[in-house]
Every structure is written in structure tokens, then in C-alpha cells.
Amino acid sequence: MVEALVRSLTCPKCGAPLTVRAGDLTVTVVCGHCHSVLDAKDPSLKILQTFEARVRPAPRIPLGTRGKWRGELWEVIGYQIRTITVEGIEYSWSEYLLFNPYEGFRYLTEYQGHWNDVIVLKTLPKTYKGGGLAGGEKASAEVLGERFQHFQTATATTTYVLGEFPWQVHVGEKAEVKDYVDPPRILSSEQSAGETTWSMGEYVSGEQIWRAYSLPGSPPPPTGVYANQPAPFARAAGPVWTAFGAFAAVVLLAAAWRFGFSSRPVVFEHAYQYVPPTTPPSDSAAAAAAFVTDTFTVRGRTSDLELSIRTNLKNSWVYFGLALINDSTGAVYDFGRELSYYYGHDSDGYWSEGSPNDRALIPSVPPGRYYLRVQPEGPPGGAFWAVTYGLRLRRDVPWGLAYLFALILLSVPPAALLLRNMSFEHARWQESDYAGGDDE
Amino acid sequence: MTRPVATCPNCGARVEFRWSSAVQTVCPFCRSILVRQDVDLTKVGTVADLPPSSSPIQLGTAGRYHQKAFEVVGRIVYEWEQGGWNEWHVVFNDSTSGWLSDAQAEYAVSFLAADSLARPAEGQADLGRRFTWQGKGYQVTAVTRARYRGVEGDLPFEYWDKEEVRFVDLRSDDGGFATLDYSEATPLLFLGEFVEFKNLTLTNLRQFEGW
Numbered sequence: 001m002v003e004a005l006v007r008s009l010t011c012p013k014c015g016a017p018l019t020v021r022a023g024d025l026t027v028t029v030v031c032g033h034c035h036s037v038l039d040a041k042d043p044s045l046k047i048l049q050t051f052e053a054r055v056r057p058a059p060r061i062p063l064g065t066r067g068k069w070r071g072e073l074w075e076v077i078g079y080q081i082r083t084i085t086v087e088g089i090e091y092s093w094s095e096y097l098l099f100n101p102y103e104g105f106r107y108l109t110e111y112q113g114h115w116n117d118v119i120v121l122k123t124l125p126k127t128y129k130g131g132g133l134a135g136g137e138k139a140s141a142e143v144l145g146e147r148f149q150h151f152q153t154a155t156a157t158t159t160y161v162l163g164e165f166p167w168q169v170h171v172g173e174k175a176e177v178k179d180y181v182d183p184p185r186i187l188s189s190e191q192s193a194g195e196t197t198w199s200m201g202e203y204v205s206g207e208q209i210w211r212a213y214s215l216p217g218s219p220p221p222p223t224g225v226y227a228n229q230p231a232p233f234a235r236a237a238g239p240v241w242t243a244f245g246a247f248a249a250v251v252l253l254a255a256a257w258r259f260g261f262s263s264r265p266v267v268f269e270h271a272y273q274y275v276p277p278t279t280p281p282s283d284s285a286a287a288a289a290a291f292v293t294d295t296f297t298v299r300g301r302t303s304d305l306e307l308s309i310r311t312n313l314k315n316s317w318v319y320f321g322l323a324l325i326n327d328s329t330g331a332v333y334d335f336g337r338e339l340s341y342y343y344g345h346d347s348d349g350y351w352s353e354g355s356p357n358d359r360a361l362i363p364s365v366p367p368g369r370y371y372l373r374v375q376p377e378g379p380p381g382g383a384f385w386a387v388t389y390g391l392r393l394r395r396d397v398p399w400g401l402a403y404l405f406a407l408i409l410l411s412v413p414p415a416a417l418l419l420r421n422m423s424f425e426h427a428r429w430q431e432s433d434y435a436g437g438d439d440e
Numbered sequence: 441m442t443r444p445v446a447t448c449p450n451c452g453a454r455v456e457f458r459w460s461s462a463v464q465t466v467c468p469f470c471r472s473i474l475v476r477q478d479v480d481l482t483k484v485g486t487v488a489d490l491p492p493s494s495s496p497i498q499l500g501t502a503g504r505y506h507q508k509a510f511e512v513v514g515r516i517v518y519e520w521e522q523g524g525w526n527e528w529h530v531v532f533n534d535s536t537s538g539w540l541s542d543a544q545a546e547y548a549v550s551f552l553a554a555d556s557l558a559r560p561a562e563g564q565a566d567l568g569r570r571f572t573w574q575g576k577g578y579q580v581t582a583v584t585r586a587r588y589r590g591v592e593g594d595l596p597f598e599y600w601d602k603e604e605v606r607f608v609d610l611r612s613d614d615g616g617f618a619t620l621d622y623s624e625a626t627p628l629l630f631l632g633e634f635v636e637f638k639n640l641t642l643t644n645l646r647q648f649e650g651w
Contacts, residue, residue: 001647024492027522101651144614166544196581
């Protein structure tokens, strides 16, 4: 047997036709013509309230509209506007009551183009007190393992009703509403007459709603940032971080391969001794300490050469004027290295500064025959012993910094995204009870 | 499932039980409330017209709960200021019975708790109070004064001489549901959980025009 849910009635006040769509689940029905709130359970439709409507807002989804949502058919049967006042300014949002005779009820809410798909929760969330508005941790609520941060507490007043409801509605009814957010979801508690109702909303785009309910035109563009609106770049963040991870892995693998498998052949190695002069040398005397090494062969493609200097320096310094000279072309790579190494004991214990050893990279050295010109210089005079030092040149030494630079460059897009998301979060929380604070 | 058959002592109609362990049933023809004593049926009262209901469930609706098939065999109807609700008596294929409540399309399955479980006195179960049964914590979320509006079909106990019934509803933080019914000297305690309509895979539902 197929039974009718729809009833056609007549408003006892103005005679306008009324439709009840949810059968006997409907407790209150509102005449859209004269704004009388009627007792749907009463056969004579007792008038419970007649309210003044300054404006007659037209629901963006008309009553009676059906749409397929989350796999089920839902019909819009009720519409109400609720208003909160913050610092003297009124903020109003719309609530659409949706009905399916088997599944029950759910809601769509809309505030300045921001939509939420809302269901009433059957599970009781746990609430946690925070550090208050002054700062510290925000109050929060947890349900089914998901933690929501307190966003706003306000008293909502029902300011307009239309259609039918499975409870007694009346204009002017007040409820304390607490919103907790974990974008894209919002957890809300409504307290009135001692009873608390919890609901869970999920942010949906106007386009989704327009499609589901086959509405004409296009949805109003959302204004500002809504409490549980997901950061628009949050969706991009996943792929961007994945790409970053992938590229970074490639760089690190390349580095590992380079460091692990590079043979780094030694092309030149020799030990020397330098005895500093007892008196400050003239320039010419200093130049006299200079010498050139034997020639050596650098093979392979153009690559870097690493010069390492190891000394037995103790509480002194030595400077090496160095030049790598190509024996056949005469090309010169001129550079200098200063080494100093001091250590001792003081009231804080052992200390040391500098190092007796040094390394330097000479980049892009073409293959060929080379020799080094070396001019050591040390502190003249005083009790100073000879410096023994070894010079070693190795071919094809990987340059770790290059890989580091690559990683830094790679991290630019995710870092930019992070900054944009931070500014989005800032805008979100500016609308909350915590606005103005610098927390988060 | 064998279905015992009896004769209505009031109108002589054939009364078929949907559940062999039923203590009370209602004659579908003359609406006499019949209580079973051994093999005899005694008329204890009459059900007035039940209020119209838009519940999609009806006697004979079948479904599954935790892999166990059940059938709806009876019903208690309540009304309160914000509407009405149905407590559907369901019998599982292992002959145990429970309740499927449909409060304006909010569905829960519960079972009568053992007498050994302690239950608070009527004045001690105010909103917000917490209780623990079988290791699970519950909090009182609603206290309702409801009017008993009638019964239908097979029930596991005598339930007809009622007027106003005070209910205390409780919820847990994981979907658990409990109800205290203060219509008896020892309050009845039901423990269960909220369920999704879809998950019950109900068949033989009422059909609604246009849906």
C-alpha cells in the first residue's frame, strides 16, 4: 500500500493554501502568506504565533525542491533565518531543513555564500575547557576521535521561519550556539531549555548545491573566510609536498650516489716543512719561501679539485698563497688559505679555536698537466717551530653545498604555500571570539 | 519460525502471534489487548485509535542488526509536546527480542537490561547526570514526560495500563544509547546504540507516495 505523506491545508488565519510534506512528523507549519505559525498536530491548526516580517526573504532553494545528496533524495521542507549580534552588528544565516521519510532530517546552512551540510549528532562529544579568550589553548571538543577548536559562542535568535518543522518553532526563540571547527568540518552545540543538541557540519561549495538541487543560475560567490572553510591551498598542499618530497628524494639519492660512488682519485700528495723567519721578512724574502711542486696529471672531464692541507700547527697561524697552474696553457687558479689553531685551559676548562687542517674546492678544472705554486707565511720571530704540512689534491670531489642549495630551491613552493595558508588561517580566526589576539 | 494461533476472547477472530514468546498482543480486528496466561488469552483492555504515524516501519518489517536477522512484531506509541515516537518490538532469529526506536526518523536499537544493573531513582536522573552501565559511561541528555498512546502487536511484557510515562534518555561518547522508563515501580532500563537507517537493511517498509 502506498501512503500519502503530503497534506494540503488552509491557513485558518488568511485562508492561503498550505502544504505539509513530512506527514505526521511535522509539528509546526508556517503560513508563508500571513506569517502565522500553526500547530500541525491540531486538526484545526491552532495559531501559535503571528510574526511581523520586515522583509520576506526568498529561500535560495525553494521549499519543495528535491535533490540527490550523498546518494539519497532530500526535499527542502523548512527554512529559517537565525541572527546573532556581535558588538552591535547583526549577522544572519539561513537554515534549510531537508527531509527524507526513511532517512529523516538534515540541514543546509548558508552564510554569505558559504554552505554547510549538517546532520544532528547522536554521539555525545566531550568538551575541554581552554585558557579563555586571553590566550593559551582554546577550548575544544572531541567526537569520534576528531578534535575541534572552539571558534565562537553566541546567542542565536530565530528571526524568520517558513515551511514546516518536526519541532515547535517560533520567531524570537533563543539558543546559545557554540561552534568548534576542524576545517572542513564544524561541530556545533545548541543549548535551549536545558537541552543540548550537537550537530556536525561539513563545508560544501555552492556549486555542489546548485548541481544537486538543479538550481537555475549560479550560486552567490562566498564573501570572506568562513569558520570551517578549508584553506583553498590546503588541497594543493598535499601534491606540492608530495612533489617536494619526490624531488628532494631524487636530490638526496643523487647526493648519496655522488658521495658513495665517487672514487675521488688523489692526483697529487706531498709533505713539506716550513720554518718561519726569525725577523719580519722583506717582501722579497717572503717571496723567496715560495716554491713550485712537481707537475701532475689531472684526468677525466672538467670537474673540481679538492685541496686539503694538514698541518701540525699549535697555537699559531700560517698562510698559504696558492696557485694552481696549467703547465701547457699557463691558466692560473690563484687563491689563498689561512690556517690558525689555538687552544688552552682557562677557568671554563679546555678551549680551542680554529683548526690545523683545511679543505678548499677549486671548481671546473679541465684535464691537463698542472703544478702548484706554494708560498707559506708564518708569524716571524719568537719561539716558533717548523710547520710540517701536507698538501693533497683529489679529483672529482662532490660539493655538498650544491645539493643543499637544490633542496632550498625546491622548498620554495611549499614554503610559499605555508605562508598563504597561515594568512588564510589568520583571516579565519579574525571572525572568531579570538579575533585580535596574535595566537595562531 | 512457528506462529502460535489463538482465538480472540472478545470477537472470536483468529489471532496469529508473530513471536511465540509474546506475553501480550492486540487483536488486529477488535483492538482488544490480550494477555497470555498459559494457553488462554485474557482481554485486559482496548487500544484506542493509534495516532497517525509517518514512520516507515510497520509490523512485519524485517532487517538485520549485527548480522542477526530480525522482524518487527510489536509496537508501543508515545506522544509528547514536540511530536511522537515509536518503540518497535523486534524479535531476532535466535528468539531474543529487543527494541528499535524511531523518534522522528532517529533510530536506535536497545535491549532490556538485566535486573541486576542498578538504576537511579526518578529524582536522581537529571539532565547532565552521568551513569555507568556495563563499563560504558552515559550522560542524561533528555528528560521527557510522554503520553502512552497505545500498543500494537506482540510485546514481551504486559504494557497497557499507562498514562503519563517519564523517560530519561542517555547517550555515550561513542554512539551508545540508554533509556530509563519510570512507568514501573522498578524503572525499566534499556541499553543499546544509535543506528543508521541504511545499515539496518530494512525490507517490507511502508511505501510513501512520490518517494
